[in-house]
Amino acid sequence: MANHSTSTPTHVHHHFVDGDQQFDTAKLGMWIFLVNEILFFGGLFCAYIVYRAWYPELFQMAALELNTFWGAVNTVVLIGSSLTVAMAIRSAQKDQMKGLKINLLITIALAVVFMVIKGFEYSHKFHLGIFPGEFYTYEGLEHPKAAIFFSIYYMLTGVHALHVLIGIGLIYWIYLRAKRGEFSSDYYTPVEITGLYWHLVDLIWIFLFPLLYLIE
């Protein structure tokens, strides 16, 4: 049973045996949330697959409206941010609080770069009249279902961008807590958990990029 004879660190809640059990439990909870996220995006990917199977020629035509270069830049930016999050966790594990804070700040900066590029891409499309669903007014694509591709595009990238925005908020919150000196190699669970979330955002984009931008 629980052994409380040794001094229990303050961050360990009373219903856990020790810090390790609390860490593993928090991580398990996060993974179950990530399973939800995968199946939530899965529904959108499912819509993509069904419509691509129905209208393959539409997807080839419409993908040409997306800028491969900026899509590739954003892929590199997100992978870079995943790397800095991993480095942030490593810093926390090694009690390097300065490295932790710097890596978190670089991650936020990269996430902001991602959002700015995404913003330019969206505004360019809005300018052309490429809106989702019934608001679609672009006439450059000769296909009766042209609006459907972009409805799927906006849903997938929009929900993903929402995740990036939430991620920026979470990582900034982790940064503030790191600044207050709340983390150490003994306790960095929130850094680890937020890192898992951020890696998932990266994972989703790894599939979105070839599926939306690279159809030839």
Place this chain on the structure above:
Amino acid sequence: MSEHNHEHHISTAGQLWAVGTALFILTIITVVFAKFVAIPPPFDVITAISIALVKAFLVAAFFMNLYWDVKFNAMLLIMAVAFFILMISITLLDTLYRNDVVPSF
């Protein structure tokens, strides 16, 4: 299980950079294959998805630390993917075999 006090795995900076570099290179390969190599369909999609799966494996195993983590978390991810494939399969069994696509679709 609570008896042994296991150490958390700490990746070296070199390991993390190696994974990051592999991801960058695979991104370039994806773009080159899609834009400059004429692969006949459906193999173009298969190539793109295969590379994406390798990248996803690298992120999940070495950035999300599943490689060193308790196996249960890896099982959760595998189950999520399995149920995702099940969802697509059942949906496609319907949508691929309709005589007429529903007009408003």
